[in-house]
Amino acid sequence: MSNALNDDRHITYADAGVDVDEGARAVDAIKAAVATTSRPEVIGGLGGFGSCFSAAALKDMEEPVLVSGTDGVGTKLAIAQLLGRNDTVGQDLVAMCVDDIVPMGAEPLFFLDYIAVGKLKADAVAEIVGGIAEGCRKSGCALVGGEMAEHPGVMNPDEYDLAGFVVGVVDRPKILGPERVSAGDVILGLSSSGIHSNGYSLVRKAVIENKTVEELNKPLEELGGESLADAALRPTTIYAGSLLAVLKAGAPIKAMAHITGGGITENLNRALPAQVDALVDRLGESGGPNWSVPPIITYVSEQARLSLDEQYRTFNMGVGMALIVDPDDVDDVAEALVAQGCNPFVMGECVPGTGKVVYRDVA
Incomplete structure (x- = not known):
């Protein structure tokens, strides 16, 4: 042969x-x-x-x-x-x-x-x-x-x-970064469009596997009438253009954290010095955070039966980018961000600590 x-x-x-x-x-x-x-x-x-x-x-x-x-x-x-x-x-x-x-x-x-x-x-x-x-x-x-x-x-x-x-x-x-951050600084969040591009192995396991294309394209009440297909494939928000415009205009931002894989818990800490914690207001009087969590994140979390801590270590929870600013500059920075089409909100503050993200849950 x-x-x-x-x-x-x-x-x-x-x-x-x-x-x-x-x-x-x-x-x-x-x-x-x-x-x-x-x-x-x-x-x-x-x-x-x-x-x-x-x-x-x-x-x-x-x-x-x-x-x-x-x-x-x-x-x-x-x-x-x-x-x-x-x-x-x-x-x-x-x-x-x-x-x-x-x-x-x-x-x-x-x-x-x-x-x-x-x-x-x-x-x-x-x-x-x-x-x-x-x-x-x-x-x-x-x-x-x-x-x-x-x-x-x-x-x-x-x-x-x-x-x-x-x-x-x-x-x-x-250059922005942790060395500029101090206890007393305020943490601002910028809204995410959805899951963005992290946590999809869990998304697929919890809500995609064993479903037909027809089922994935069916509107769901839990998603406000949106289909799983549309919600899961909504593109990641790009913040770079807006943030650069704000920085070039002189906005005094000290540090930023891109909230990607690992969620808020394992990304916001990357903007902190060793002696400062990020204290995030995770639960307000309404029982949820003081910002909007996209329905697709809530839906997947419920289907996967994730604890609150697991959710905040997996998904962005509605925060695509976090900014740290001096308390005296919050209003000016927020105004500049709004002018660029962003939706900023206060999500917490910096406090003395050991460089970790901690949560203040007030139900």
Whole structure:
């Protein structure tokens, strides 16, 4: 019996599962979306082996510091693939990256993506990249390049995964962080749009598994008439553009925390010095927090029978970004945020402690 090396069959790249022509069509399909994200610093366009971005503007800073970040969308992608809805996960990808560097006061400059697919389909890739471009426009960064990799035999034909990479800049004297925070400071929250992009392994286990597409698209009273599909795939809010506008206008924000995996409990503490705790008012007189928790978070928590502590360590609980400000500056910062379309609310205060998030429950 002959082996593959001695076989005289003609095997093309297409026979192996890689469609080069479809890849070319995918690149053509995304060019217009990418162009809408351009900034003056971008040199050239798609097609080069590397992406060029001028650093000339950094000369105006006292000590420019580059800030980078990378992330993905996680198992939220499995729901998007199940439903065949690929137009919003790109925004999720950008949000998870740019809103991780903004807490340092960094402006996102440029973004790159990596898309791995089982079978390349130009239309689906165009939808994904369209969402990435939308996220870049909202955050003010340029989509300068990326990679589409087809993995036949390794991934299922309708399966894909995403990763994103962002580079930003901040002037070193303006870097925000725990060293600026003191006991007595006030914690402001910015509303989330829903689950955002964390906790989806639990979401899928609790409310998605064993349901048909028809069931997922059915309106639910518990979700205010919204379907599980719509609620679960609502894109992650991008705060970067609004927060940078506020910072550039001089708003005296001391520190920020992007509320992602680990919820409020395991993210807000990252904005605290070792001698300060964040005291969060988790339960008010109404029996709930002094802000709105999206119905999808409440619904999943109830279906999974999560305790309150588990909820606050899993989901954002309606808070996508937390800001720490001096008590004398709360009104001015809140006013500036409202002018940018944000919905700020007081969620607690900083108190002497050991760098942890603690809760004040007043039922």
